[in-house]
Amino acid sequence: MFRKLHLYFLPHPDNNHRAFILQPKFLAFLIFIYLLNQSFLRSLTVLKPGILGYASEITSQKVFEFTNQERLKYDLPPLSFNSTLARSATAKAQDMFENNYWAHTSPTGTNPWDFFKQEGYQYSIAGENLAKDFYDTETVIKAWMNSPTHKANIINSKYREIGIGIVNGTLNGIKTTLVVQHFGTPISGIVSGDQTSEENNYNTDKVGIIESPEIIVNPAVSKTINPVTVSKTLGLIMFTIILSVLLIDAYLTYKNKTYRLSGSSAGHISFLAIIFLLLLFSHQGTIF
Template sequence: MLLKFYWAHVSPQGTEPWTFVSNAGYKYQHAGENLARDFSNPKDIVSAWMASSTHKKNLLDSRYQDIGVAVMDGYINGVETTIVVQMFGTPQTSVSRIASSTVDALPVLASEKIIPSSGLSPLDLSRSWSLAFVILILFALSLDWIFVLRYNLIRLSGKTWAHLTYFAGMAIILLIIRQGIIL
């Protein structure tokens, strides 16, 4: 998805997710997919999936025997994002024993690059900086209001209390805003 800059179960070219599963050599009887993006922690992702009937069905479906999870940071439509892809599957035939001791090498994507996580998602960083800026403005406006009241200054225009109310509302919105999208 990140290489093709899209966010959907089906690619813009019409490629279904099952094509990628089959191309990886996994022959499935049943398959499912959950997608998430822009969440700051795994608990919120699982909570969002559990709140959606179709995603919850994938998580709890007893037919699925295997699971694969990928978490990647990248850009979609010029915006930095973190995506989570969760694939579920049941092989065409259940393997009851190991047939041989040889192990086939798994294919490795040429563009794959492992980068340690910074711990903060882009949304968390953006929200933190925005909140810090709003708090700074609230502080400056509060000082302005105190000086106006203390020294009985007369203003020709401007309503400090209106600006304080506006920026306090912005701070509240930044504190309660929910992040993340599931698909």
């Protein structure tokens, strides 16, 4: 049993000095398994959208703190947290789930400023940032800061207040997390909602829960798993196995001075290293 098993991982005369895992037929089988998994997850999210879902570690407090940290890098004063803007940001995310769209303006023509007005926030200047399918706050902020238009909102010296809505729900048949930032400066002399500066205690209690679609503000880590996470995890497992076998193969080939007519292990390792870097830095989430 062990003798047959080790042929999959170690070069040996019985496998022509090439581990079975590294041979074309087995590699093709692994690719087939990965593609089958992709098809299964895609079908499952459409037929049973409640089975797979979001897994987010993003909180309003972290978004609030990291946003102000970015402003401080540009010698700008921190924004104050405003509860009215938080409600308008949450309402915007809820509307995107209810009407199944991903944009600043809804299919019915509702624009971001309508949500400000609905909550009674009277502004002299306002802005909005959107993000979805991210799993941690750092990545969200980094994506926004890498986008000139989103960065312009974060470091706009004219803004004084911010509200954040973080909402879990189902969009286009897939459970995801939407992050909405609403920036604003109230009309002079008008105060809308409660304000909290960065130095004060920040309230991270849940603002509200709506049954359909599922709305949770400041969510904790969810028990459901995002299908993108499943795919990446499977890909990393396969990559790790193949790379490990390649390293062992390269070492034993060099140690035993085995001569091969086929490609070298070093070349294969370099190719896999490039794939790993692409996988590691692959795009996560979407901003708007």
